[in-house]
Amino acid sequence: MICIYKTVSELDNTLQELDSVEPGCWINMVSPSEQEILLVSKKTGVPSEFLYAALDEEETSRIDIEDNNLLFIIDIPFTEMEENSLTYDTYPLAIIHTEKAIITVCLKNSKLLTDFIEGNIRSFYTFKRSRFILQILYRVSSYFLLCLRQIGKKSLMIQKKLHKSMSNRVLMQLLSLQNSLVYFSTSLKANEITLEKMLKLEVMQKYEEDKDILEDVIIENKQAIEMTGIYANILTATMDASANVISxxxxxxxxxxxxxxxxxxxxxxxxxxxxxxxxxxxxxxxxxxxxxxxxxxxxxxxxxxxxxxxxxxxxx
Incomplete structure (x- = not known):
């Protein structure tokens, strides 16, 4: 699926959906087909390898540069329903900075990007490409923190259930949260390396304000890493205590x-x-x-x- 958006003007940040690619637009691709990838590659001049990169679930966070095209791959969190319970996982999101447009590619439709489409983000303009990338990155870090807080609350609820019953279902929920934290920890550490590299890019050093935002993103990401470590230690201790109680x-x-x-x-x-x-x-x-x-x-x-x-x- 391909959707093309463009901000009307700097005074009016309302998004307008387009039928074709224009300078200053945002091309949002969700689980695109091979024909759609070839079409966008032809229209924008972006290598098809850049567009295919985010379609691999195992793709790690990185930066790639070819000609005037910059590829940023960032892991973002996703929530899914499994057996009437929320589970957490991460998927790669590709952000491609070109001379005329911004392209985002992801396997699944993320609330992180729909917030931009629905107008929930202030001071968002598609033609301000560097600022748009930083706003996405800040949302990624904030969304990680939101998911971690949900995991923290859920782990407390499970601990209360463990006081009453040591059922297999409760223990499996605890194990699922622990696995989610492993995915989060791996993704956040990979994102941290990518964000540190972004500080050295010329595109991110044009405006002092953009550099400050990127530093804030790095701080948020580090906070998420610390929270992940804390919750992982708590869940590990809970699992060990549960095993000791059962024994x-x-x-x-x-x-x-x-x-x-x-x-x-x-x-x-x-x-x-x-x-x-x-x-x-x-x-x-x-x-x-x-x-x-x-x-x-x-x-x-x-x-x-x-x-x-x-x-x-x-x-x-």
């Missing part, structure tokens, strides 16, 4: 079952002895009534004594 509960159950087995073995020992078909057993010549009562009494006394002893040793 401890298993030990308690096994200890209880072992104690019950010992107690139940005592009547079996007595019944086995007095059930032997041999002569000379105690009370074998006594009448049936008194002999049975004596045997039962011994079983009951021994069983109660074993329960008392095991209870004192903390087995019950």
């Amino acid at each position: 401890n509960n298993l030990n308690l159950v096994m200890k209880l079952l072992a104690s019950i087995t010992i107690v139940m073995a005592i009547p079996n020992v007595y019944s086995g002895i007095f059930g032997m078909n041999v002569t000379g057993l105690p009370w074998s010549s006594a009448p049936a009534g008194p002999g049975f009562i004596i045997a039962i009494t011994m079983i009951v006394v021994s069983t109660i004594a074993s329960i008392i002893i095991l209870n004192r040793r903390g087995m019950f």
